[in-house]
Amino acid sequence: VARLPEPAFRLPREKPPPKPRPPTRWEQFARLKGIRRRKRTSLVWDEQAKEWRRRWGYRRAGGDPARAWLAEVPAGADPEEDQFARLRREKRERVARNELNRLRNLARAHRAGTAVPAAPLHPTGHQSRDELSHVARVARVSTASLGRFQPRLPKESAEPPSRSGGKKRRFEPLLGNLAAERSRQLALLQDMGRKKPVLDITRAVNKQLRQEEAEAAAAKGKKQSQRGKRGRRQQRTGRSSKKSGARRQQQQQRPAGSG
């Protein structure tokens, strides 16, 4: 018999190397404490049967647990309690906890495997204003109380974080401001009882703009139909960019004026 040396010629692998899975909670704890795995013997000495029996399984040492006819009542337990039921229940609980922990470990490993690393902040000098503000915001909210007691940075605006947590619709609390509720309900009744329709400034402005656009288009269309398809196409694209900008501006101006 001869010992072969390590292969010097590198050959390509069949499949890519497996990704190392993160250690489970027990493995982390064991590494911390320095606990090492002890190999258990498969056979155990059974005193009663006076022979080596297996640790678990068919004819195990200590007898078949299903045939255990005696269950001692422990010292501080309730005498009325059914001990057999207690043992069965505890076994079921242990099995369930084990299964839960196993699934948790799997989920942790899976999450670690598919975790997308956060976009790294550029080295100094290259950060943009938005990047910095975003990172500062994330850092502020990453406290146990979600940033509520976090002091503001010197140049930061004093905007409190949205209590709704980014939700768009807010619902008022049921039992709060009675006066506000009363006024709101009365205003609603007034609107319902009104004969004439209410004027919504924004909608009126938009409608007017659309009308103007349509008229302009009709007029231009008559002129361009003689020129042909090409003219109409160019005119259409140009029109949309200009007019939509104007609409947006109008929208912003009007509410400011009305409110």
Added chain:
Amino acid sequence: LICCYSKPKTKRAKRFLEKREPKLKENTKNAMLIKGGNANLTVTEVLKDIYAVKKPFAVLYKKKNITRPFEDQTSLEFFSKKSDCSLFLFGSHNKKRPNNLIIGRMFDYHVLDMIELGIEKFVSLKDVKNSKCPEGTKPMLIFAGDTFEVNEEYRRLKSLLIDFFRGPSVPSIRLAGLEYVLHFTAVDGKIYMRSYKVLLKKSGCKIPRIELEEMGPSLDLVMRRTHLASDDLYKLSLKQPKALK
């Protein structure tokens, strides 16, 4: 484990899938020997002989498969996935490329390298009448000719041939079991493959006298087309996990 269709319901299925998943220390590479649409007697005999050499780490497909590996690799990749083989030998014959043999390997069930060789002369196992060595013997590979070091394509071919004929990698070996020698020579643009059986004869001192007896398949090959993996893909396939080092 197991992303694919469903979780294994039996232990046997689980073991089957565990055998195929990527591991730190990999299994011995299996080879699949496939016949092309128009495979003649020579090519079939070559495939059968190589199968005999590579047993049990080879799969010989009996039916003809009408594909062209150089144009479309999907059917090869499908076979590789189904039979968990990372090496393949595809034999075909047509007027333009007579007695064609495509030897190749896969990485992650995708084709890594493919080299097309033409068979000029072939002497099969049956034709050489003497005793053969037992099935599954790990051969010793000898590469003669500096073309194998100098030429890039020949270097890849050497690596491919080593991969193909290596067999299981073992830490120690019984000296009496070293019976089979495969000798490759690259000369004048041709590649000669010869197989010899090692006979250990009695000699005066402790080291026995070695005699080589010609046995087994001998091939005269000519390199035709190649489809080699790009450098970075090749480097990626060579990467070994840190745990092994």
